[in-house]
Amino acid sequence: MDQKELRELESQCIQEHAPPCTAACPLHVDVRGVLAALVDESFDAARQILVKRLPFPGIIGRICEQPCRGVCNRKDAGEALEIAALERACATFGALASPTRRIPARGKRVAVIGGGLSGAMTALQLTRKAHSVTLFEATERLGGVLWSTPEELLPREVLVAELELALRDVDVRLQHPVAAMDLKTLRTEYDAIYLGVGRSAAGDFDALLVKVDPVTLATPEAGIFAGGRAIAETSSFIGSLGSGHRAAISIDRYLQKASLTASRENEGAYATRLFTSLEGVTPAPAAIPANPALGYTRTEAVAEARRCIQCECMECVKVCSYLQHFGSYPKQYLRQIYNNLSIVMGERHFNILINSCSLCGLCGEVCPEGLNMAPVCRDARQLMVAQKRMPPSAHDFALRDMAFSNSPLAALARQAPGAQRCDYVFFPGCQLDASAPEHVVQVYDHLRKTLPNVGLLLRCCGAPADWAGRHDLFEESIAGFRADYVALGGGTVILACSTCYQMFKTHLPDVPVISLWEIFDAHGLPEHPSLPTPLALAIHDPCTTRYERDVQDSARSVLHTLGCEIEELPFNRERTECCSYGGLMWLANRTLAETVVRRRIAEHPADYVTYCAMCRDFFADQGKPALHLLDLFYERDLPTRATRPSPRFSQRHDNRAWLKRSLLANIWEETMSEAHVAAIPLHLSEIAATRIDRRLILEEDIRKVIGYVESTGNCFRNPDNGHFLAYYKPANVTYWVEYSSAEDGYTIHNAYSHRMEIVVQPKAQEASV
Amino acid sequence: MSMPSPTTAVPWICSRCGAPLTLGKIEIAYLGSAFPVELWHCRDCGLVLIPEDLALGRMVEVEKMLEDK
Ligand code: SF4
Ligand code: SF4
Numbered sequence: 089m090d091q092k093e094l095r096e097l098e099s100q101c102i103q104e105h106a107p108p109c110t111a112a113c114p115l116h117v118d119v120r121g122v123l124a125a126l127v128d129e130s131f132d133a134a135r136q137i138l139v140k141r142l143p144f145p146g147i148i149g150r151i152c153e154q155p156c157r158g159v160c161n162r163k164d165a166g167e168a169l170e171i172a173a174l175e176r177a178c179a180t181f182g183a184l185a186s187p188t189r190r191i192p193a194r195g196k197r198v199a200v201i202g203g204g205l206s207g208a209m210t211a212l213q214l215t216r217k218a219h220s221v222t223l224f225e226a227t228e229r230l231g232g233v234l235w236s237t238p239e240e241l242l243p244r245e246v247l248v249a250e251l252e253l254a255l256r257d258v259d260v261r262l263q264h265p266v267a268a269m270d271l272k273t274l275r276t277e278y279d280a281i282y283l284g285v286g287r288s289a290a291g292d293f294d295a296l297l298v299k300v301d302p303v304t305l306a307t308p309e310a311g312i313f314a315g316g317r318a319i320a321e322t323s324s325f326i327g328s329l330g331s332g333h334r335a336a337i338s339i340d341r342y343l344q345k346a347s348l349t350a351s352r353e354n355e356g357a358y359a360t361r362l363f364t365s366l367e368g369v370t371p372a373p374a375a376i377p378a379n380p381a382l383g384y385t386r387t388e389a390v391a392e393a394r395r396c397i398q399c400e401c402m403e404c405v406k407v408c409s410y411l412q413h414f415g416s417y418p419k420q421y422l423r424q425i426y427n428n429l430s431i432v433m434g435e436r437h438f439n440i441l442i443n444s445c446s447l448c449g450l451c452g453e454v455c456p457e458g459l460n461m462a463p464v465c466r467d468a469r470q471l472m473v474a475q476k477r478m479p480p481s482a483h484d485f486a487l488r489d490m491a492f493s494n495s496p497l498a499a500l501a502r503q504a505p506g507a508q509r510c511d512y513v514f515f516p517g518c519q520l521d522a523s524a525p526e527h528v529v530q531v532y533d534h535l536r537k538t539l540p541n542v543g544l545l546l547r548c549c550g551a552p553a554d555w556a557g558r559h560d561l562f563e564e565s566i567a568g569f570r571a572d573y574v575a576l577g578g579g580t581v582i583l584a585c586s587t588c589y590q591m592f593k594t595h596l597p598d599v600p601v602i603s604l605w606e607i608f609d610a611h612g613l614p615e616h617p618s619l620p621t622p623l624a625l626a627i628h629d630p631c632t633t634r635y636e637r638d639v640q641d642s643a644r645s646v647l648h649t650l651g652c653e654i655e656e657l658p659f660n661r662e663r664t665e666c667c668s669y670g671g672l673m674w675l676a677n678r679t680l681a682e683t684v685v686r687r688r689i690a691e692h693p694a695d696y697v698t699y700c701a702m703c704r705d706f707f708a709d710q711g712k713p714a715l716h717l718l719d720l721f722y723e724r725d726l727p728t729r730a731t732r733p734s735p736r737f738s739q740r741h742d743n744r745a746w747l748k749r750s751l752l753a754n755i756w757e758e759t760m761s762e763a764h765v766a767a768i769p770l771h772l773s774e775i776a777a778t779r780i781d782r783r784l785i786l787e788e789d790i791r792k793v794i795g796y797v798e799s800t801g802n803c804f805r806n807p808d809n810g811h812f813l814a815y816y817k818p819a820n821v822t823y824w825v826e827y828s829s830a831e832d833g834y835t836i837h838n839a840y841s842h843r844m845e846i847v848v849q850p851k852a853q854e855a856s857v
Numbered sequence: 858m859s860m861p862s863p864t865t866a867v868p869w870i871c872s873r874c875g876a877p878l879t880l881g882k883i884e885i886a887y888l889g890s891a892f893p894v895e896l897w898h899c900r901d902c903g904l905v906l907i908p909e910d911l912a913l914g915r916m917v918e919v920e921k922m923l924e925d926k
């Protein structure tokens with residue numbers, strides 16, 4: 089990802105865009121922030137936020153035309169917010185901020201002609217920027233057209249007090265009319281001039297006013313700017329303030345010799361791109377003041393402010409525990425990922441952010457702008473690997489698991505016995521092999537009865553390597569598949585795992601594939617016991633089927649034919665959630681993975697049924713009764729089967745190896761030539777086995793440690809209980825095992841591991857010992 | 858980087874040498890960084906003991922830190 093790609097991706101996330109109210113306000117008042125402060129009953133804070141943008145809250149709060157209100161999202165859930173009335177409440181109940189320390193004057197002098205709203209606004213903004221401002225007003229009072237409002241609406245003492253306060257640093261000259269002919273002289277005394285004259289006085293300045301630039305408010309005469317009602321297409325109070333504000337920006341830039349035109353998009357009112365869902369928002373009408381003339385009381389204002397839905401997007405964060413986990417949203421995450429990838433020296437705090445994503449793509453589905461974090465995280469991982477910056481521990485275990493599946497111990501490619509070619513190749517996938525090997529045997533029997541020339545291919549599709557950013561290993565895995573596939577003579581690949589399905593479709597587009605469920609649906613179901621009725625199950629679509637309607641439909645159709653009552657989860661089909669296996673989240677961030685599973689299993693009270701072995705195993709491990717679709721065909725005691733925990737990692741290896749051995753023996757009448765690791769019998773208590781499994785230590789690792797001790801004698805001994813403690817480092821991880829000898833092997837009491845290396849190794853045993 | 862020094866004696870002796878263990882600075886390393894750590898080891902053959910709490914505690918933290926460097 090380069091800067092440009094980052095910018096493009098960042099621009100897709102609209103979370104930081106202004107809410108509609110703020111965007112529609114020519115002054116961009118932070119309405120959302122003001123209302124949030126009111127909800128907290130902090131009228132002072134609310135007022136402070138308000139006056140950052142709106143200097144005359146008492147006046148405007150009574151008379152504003154409220155372009156914000158017209159677009160307030162609340163209008164579709166009751167009624168738009170009474171924004172002006174709330175601003176008035178801020179002015180009434182909020183304390184005045186203590187005057188900010190003045191910055192030293194910068195020596196520039198500006199003349200403002202006209203003491204109406206736009207002139208007052210320009211004058212105020214320029215004094216805030218430390219320019220010296222003189223305001224010339226033709227009449228004997230400030231406020232211009234404000235004096236034509238009804239007095240009940242805008243009490244005159246409010247009008248006068250607020251303007252006087254705002255302009256206390258301005259040199260105000262009342263009853264001081266300026267005519268067009270005076271400009272030349274004024275221009276010699278002042279560095280810039282603002283014409284904020286009303287409609288009545290406009291005629292005099294016509295020559296200048298007809299050619300005002302709508303963006304900069306510059307007149308053709310350098311240093312002279314104009315705004316206010318005299319040039320407005322439609323006149324409004326808030327519009328006048330807006331042009332006063334715009335003019336002040338221009339004049340300040342002019343005085344600093346900066347560009348008048350650079351980046352002024354979205355300066356006035358505009359339509360925001362921010363999306364805000366109204367889901368879950370209960371419609372509510374506006375609060376009505378008990379005494380309309382007095383406006384809202386404090387209590388009424390707070391009640392009204394509570395109706396603000398605090399517009400924001402967060403659509404993706406709402407549905408994704410991963411995006412929630414890191415406390416922000418994609419716009420920020422993209423920047424963090426980008427920075428993380430660019431660091432040369434120093435800590436990469438966001439490695440964990442990159443490695444925790446399940447790559448499931450739900451964010452892309454729910455995002456109103458289609459921003460999908462999955463490819464971003466996947467590409468980032470590839471880059472980390474290329475930079476040699478991928479933490480070695482992040483994916484190691486899964487990659488070794490994959491290597492095992494593709495090793496001679498577990499991998500197998502055969503044509504159907506007696507066949508000369510393959511019309512079909514059954515590819516169950518390494519995790520079904522690991523979780524339910526006996527079902528693989530049964531399905532293969534069924535397929536050979538139903539379809540002609542069905543070959544068998546046991547191996548891993550390579551997904552772990554793809555998820556780990558290991559392009560090299562992924563290519564190797566794909567090449568291994570291709571070699572087997574070609575040797576089998578091609579054919580349509582029947583896939584039981586949706587991750588395999590996704591990998592094949594993405595990376596092997598030339599290989600024809602079909603899901604096992606479509607085969608069942610089209611060619612008939614395997615023989616099966618009749619199901620207990622009624623059997624209601626909530627179906628979980630594996631996240632890799634997100635856009636595979638046909639696969640999802642066929643799974644439902646199979647369930648339907650079985651007589652199952654299907655309950656739909658609130659997040660299903662293209663909005664389905666990952667079980668935490670995806671992207672190796674389960675390995676890279678185990679705390680988060682548990683949150684993800686718990687969230688998913690809480691979505692429906694019914695037992696779940698799914699068509700991915702990993703989803704089932706993860707759900708069951710967190711206590712949710714869950715069945716694999718195949719369980720309905722091949723298991724009789726469904727309640728027990730549904731609560732079956734996931735086989736331990738060692739067992740998963742053994743299951744794959746068993747599957748290969750037994751298929752070879754029973755179908756092809758071959759014995760395995762590859763010797764299984766000479767198995768030293770190990771005895772583990774349930775507790776020890778579970779603990780060691782959680783620590784990602786396999787029985788084969790333990791056997792290597794003991795084998796090492798057998799050949800070197802290097803170990804510790806506890807004279808009190810006769811236990812041994814030894815370590816061995818077969819590759820990157822050092823394994824420690826505490827064990828004792830048993831009659832027919834070893835009893836394993838404990839095992840742990842680390843990655844740091846012990847630099848000094850024990851002296852070799854002397855020959856004489 | 859600092860690792861906690863072992864505070865209590867361990868029940869282990871070197872099985873090969875039959876010798877009790879002594880405490881001393883032993884070098885451990887990861888991803889190109891090496892650190893001396895106070896560890897029990899056999900004073901005769903040098904076999905080093907990394908206790909479980911160290912391996913699963915401070916060591917994991919240091920590993921993670923070095924992996925993110
Ligand atoms: S609900 Fe609140 S944030 Fe949203 S548009 Fe209305 S006032 Fe603004
Ligand atoms: S859904 Fe997420 S990524 Fe998309 S715009 Fe909203 S916050 Fe940003």
Ligand SMILES: [Zn+2]
Binds near residue numbers: 872874900901903904
């Ligand atoms: Zn020794």
